[in-house]
Amino acid sequence: MSESHWLAQRAQTLLTACLDPQTGKIADPKSFSLYLRYQTTHERAFNKALTEFQKLRFEKRKQQAGFEAQKPKQAKPTAQERDARMEKASQINDELMNDPDYRDLLHRISVAIETKSAEFPTLNAEFERKYGAAEAEMEALLAQAA
Secondary structure, X not given: OHHHHHHHHHHHHHHHHOEOOOOOOEOOHHHHHHHHHHHHHHHHHHHHXXXXXXXXXXXXXXXXXXXXXXOOOOOOOOHHHHHHHHHHHHHHHHHHHOOHHHHHHHHHHHHHHHOOOOOXXXXXXXXXXXXXXXXXXXXXXXXXXX
16 A cells, blocks of 8 residues: 555656646646556556455454454245244153153153252253253254344
C-alpha cells in the first residue's frame, strides 16, 4: 500500500511538471498522458490493497469474536424433515419407556438422588453405559427438529 501511494504521489508530481507554470496548460501532452496512466494504475493498486487489508482485518476480528461466530449457519429443516426427526425421537423414547430395565434403572437413580445414596455414581455410570447413546441420539434429533 505504501509503495502504491508513493508511486501515485510521484506520478502526481511528474504530472505537475508537465504543466506550464504560467498558463497552467499541458506543455508535454505525451508525457502527461503517460504519467496520468501511472497515477491511475498506482491509485487502483493502492485501493485494491486497502480492500484486501480491510477484508483480512474483518476476518481476524470475526475469528477473535469467538467460536459461536465461526459456526456456519445451518439451513432450517423442512416440515417433512422436522416431522421425520420428531417421529424417530418418539420411536426411541417409546422403545426406552417399554424397556423394563430402563424404567427400573431410572427409578433406582431417582431413589438414590432423593436419599442422597452413595450408590448414585454407580447407577449413573450404568445408565450412561447402557442408554447414553440412545438418549444422546434422541436429544440430537429433537435439537435438529427445533
